Amino acid sequence: MPIRTFIFDFDGTILDTESQDFVVVDEMWKAHDQLLDLTEWRKGLGTIGGFNPFDALEARIGRTIDRAHWKAHNHQRLLEHCSAQSLRPGVTALFDYARAHGITMTVGSSGNREWVHRWLHEHNIFQHFASIVTSNDVTAVKPSPEIFLTVAANVAAHPADCLVFEDSAHGVTAATRAGMRSVAVPIPALVDAWMPDAALRLRTLADLTPAELVARVNAAPLPTEA
Numbered sequence: 001m002p003i004r005t006f007i008f009d010f011d012g013t014i015l016d017t018e019s020q021d022f023v024v025v026d027e028m029w030k031a032h033d034q035l036l037d038l039t040e041w042r043k044g045l046g047t048i049g050g051f052n053p054f055d056a057l058e059a060r061i062g063r064t065i066d067r068a069h070w071k072a073h074n075h076q077r078l079l080e081h082c083s084a085q086s087l088r089p090g091v092t093a094l095f096d097y098a099r100a101h102g103i104t105m106t107v108g109s110s111g112n113r114e115w116v117h118r119w120l121h122e123h124n125i126f127q128h129f130a131s132i133v134t135s136n137d138v139t140a141v142k143p144s145p146e147i148f149l150t151v152a153a154n155v156a157a158h159p160a161d162c163l164v165f166e167d168s169a170h171g172v173t174a175a176t177r178a179g180m181r182s183v184a185v186p187i188p189a190l191v192d193a194w195m196p197d198a199a200l201r202l203r204t205l206a207d208l209t210p211a212e213l214v215a216r217v218n219a220a221p222l223p224t225e226a
Contacts, residue, residue, distance in 0.1 A: 002218055005157040006098050007148055007180070010109035010116045012167035012187045014091055015123070018045055019187050020081035024074050025053045034060050042193055047110055047170040048141050087123060090205025095128055097210035106131040108151045108164070110141035130155050142170040145178035163217055165205065172196045176223040183217065
């Protein structure tokens, strides 16, 4: 079936907030003379509860830390880092392609509503999306398919007509469970990480023209989950 709806993950896919999160959390760990394990940090990407940097740090050093201080400090540092980021390569071209070809654009994110809306407004792209579904709108986040199925229902789209853009294994798994094809575009910290099968796996969304990307996805079979 031809693609009629684009569903963009947000963190790491539209804007690389995740790499900035690693930098900030790593700063906190270094302040406590500890080295943050990239493999452990990756477990938290695209979901909720996969990795808690405060719990892990306290377990490592064997004592509690001033969480209120560090949460406020880390949040401010993350805002500073994210404010300096541009949209990930190829994203704007896909927006232009979608508008020119009548493809509905949506967002399906495990992030919270305040966070996602903040940055969509910051980059003046909020108005492009017919539906924006976040963790506030569902009972289960990725790898559950609920976010993507809710997006599809909101715009009266069949899952087979949807294409999901994702950077995390949790997100690609959710797309597969929803019966949707996906394009995996991992952030630099995930380029060597395991990723479920997707219709395409690219370094960035600028690796192909939007027309080439959509043509390849349209030729790919719908996902099946064992």
